[in-house]
Amino acid sequence: MLCYRAWVETRWRFLICLTVMLLPSVLYFHELGIFPMQHWTSDPHYAYGLLFGTHLPSIGIWTFAAVFLGLGGLLRERAVGTSTLTLTLPVSRAHVVGTRVGVGASETVALALAPWIVNSSISLFERTPFSRAQAGWCVLLLVGGGLVYFACAVLVSSVVEGEYTAAALMFALVYGIGYLADHVSGFSALNLYPLMSGTRYLDRNTNLFPGPMPWLGILASSSASALMLLAAVTITRRRDF
Amino acid sequence: MIAAPAIQTSSLSKYYGRTSAVQNLDLVVEANRITGFLGRNGAGKSTTIKMLLGLIRPTGGDGTILGRQITNPELNRQARAHIAYVAEDKPLYRYLTVAQTVRFAAAFYRDWRCDVAGKLLREYELPLNRRVKALSKGMRTKLALLLALARKPELLILDEPTEGLDPVMIEHLMQTIVARAAEGTAVFFSSHQIAEVERVADQVCILDRGCLVLDRSLDSLRESFRRVDMVFPVDVVEREFQLPGVERIRANRRQMSVLTSANAEGVIERARAFNAVSLEVAPVGLRDVFLAMVNGLESAIGKEN
Known part of the structure; x- marks a missing residue:
């Protein structure tokens, strides 16, 4: 039931993000209509390039969505006055936070998968080349590299009180870190775009990922996410409501 | 059990x-x-x-x-x-x-x-x-x-x-x-x-x-709490009525009102010893007790005086 409540609470956010996430796929569908079928069969790598082209704009949208879905939780509930109801249920605080994180993370993964499911369907329908491996890598890079934004939003929501304060702080943080990574030397490691986009690992001739893939980067990002989520649970368990 | x-x-x-x-x-x-x-x-x-x-x-x-x-x-x-x-x-x-x-x-x-x-x-x-x-x-x-x-x-x-x-x-x-x-x-x-x-x-x-x-x-509470209102011929100090069972005292020169949780008899006895010219003992409701407990006796009996 906590899952159901978390879903009802976030479903509009999710649906809005899903709609925006599918916009690049709409463009892909539009592009397919421009060129004749012969073009695709003679050069399948162009199709892969076009598919990879839908991945790049989705990074920014997905990052925004991950932050959007990570916000909320018990401190926001306290601001709107419902934390008492949640915390007097016979469930542990870790369970409450865990459920929210589980539903939010599932939604972010679904958002990463959705464009590729649509792209795959379009390709199947239009009989154009489609690489499942390429799609899988793009989803893995997006989620594995970018889930840290979701985890950071969960952590900030566990620390900062107020109905919209956490949201404002989190978006300021995302832009602030992006600015530092781009403009200040020594902070470039904070720039997750190369990892999430996979542009450094793409073969420019085939528009496919030949490998090796950035497992270390994914592992580092995933570990940071896990630590942030653990910190969020610990803070919530110790906090007065 | x-x-x-x-x-x-x-x-x-x-x-x-x-x-x-x-x-x-x-x-x-x-x-x-x-x-x-x-x-x-x-x-x-x-x-x-x-x-x-x-x-x-x-x-x-x-x-x-x-x-x-x-x-x-x-x-x-x-x-x-x-x-x-x-x-x-x-x-x-x-x-x-x-x-x-x-x-x-x-x-x-x-x-x-x-x-x-x-x-x-x-x-x-x-x-x-x-x-x-x-x-x-x-x-x-x-x-x-x-x-x-x-x-x-x-x-x-x-x-x-x-x-x-x-x-x-x-x-x-x-x-x-x-x-x-x-x-x-x-x-x-x-x-x-x-x-x-x-x-x-x-x-x-x-x-x-x-x-x-x-x-x-x-x-x-109903059985034991009493309010004792007293009037004396001369000024009396509160200290004289600080007896066991006395919860609150309000004194105003020759008038005194005492809320007791027990031992109302002791207060009456003491009042007689000080030659009280008027002595009234009344049971109190929860409201009076509450007001006396949280806000001093004056609140409880303020309306009556």
Whole structure:
């Protein structure tokens, strides 16, 4: 039931993000209509390039969505006055936070998968080349590299009180870190775009990922996410409501 | 066999910086009884309840609720499965409908009674498909009460349960509280409506500035508390009447009013020794005792003078 409540609470956010996430796929569908079928069969790598082209704009949208879905939780509930109801249920605080994180993370993964499911369907329908491996890598890079934004939003929501304060702080943080990574030397490691986009690992001739893939980067990002989520649970368990 | 207390605290304290919300609270709430929890705004009632339910951590002391340690999160969670609680601000998820809210609550408790929930939904005339955010304050209070009353908990904690209710609903709730206690549920409820507490409570606890200033059964309170009004031919100092059992004294030159929790006879004797020209002994109600306890005797008797 906590899952159901978390879903009802976030479903509009999710649906809005899903709609925006599918916009690049709409463009892909539009592009397919421009060129004749012969073009695709003679050069399948162009199709892969076009598919990879839908991945790049989705990074920014997905990052925004991950932050959007990570916000909320018990401190926001306290601001709107419902934390008492949640915390007097016979469930542990870790369970409450865990459920929210589980539903939010599932939604972010679904958002990463959705464009590729649509792209795959379009390709199947239009009989154009489609690489499942390429799609899988793009989803893995997006989620594995970018889930840290979701985890950071969960952590900030566990620390900062107020109905919209956490949201404002989190978006300021995302832009602030992006600015530092781009403009200040020594902070470039904070720039997750190369990892999430996979542009450094793409073969420019085939528009496919030949490998090796950035497992270390994914592992580092995933570990940071896990630590942030653990910190969020610990803070919530110790906090007065 | 004597049942274990539903709630028992020992030196329970909560400080926010240097400000104390609750100080060394030793509280015992017996099972199978209705205990009224009174106090002014900010006296520490809600803080106490929140500590009992594990929402906030005590700064000092400890306690048990349904025999489980309140500071142990896992034991507190186990206890909450047998406790129905209605918070002061009647929190409900605004984005759920009435039906979703009822289903949500029902999923967490084994003691949920579908038949009672259905009966209360009809009696309270709650629209099943309306979202909580579209309900009036009274309707929200009814829904919050339904979530507690549709269960058969061991302990029912109500924090200002009648706020926002019409007189018919208040009457219904009072009858329900008495019925639940008769079924074996311990009821612990805080209220500013002293008449309501006086009507249904077996035991009364009064909290003032975080300290427990009274913990008595209502029967013993009615039997033992007396107000002694005296007039003397000459000025008398308060000190002369600081006897065992005297709770509060208000002196105004030759007039004196004393509230006793016992030993009214001793006060009368002392008054006679000082040649009182007028001596009146009267039983006091809970309201008078409450006002005397939390605000000094002048408030309790101010109207009469």
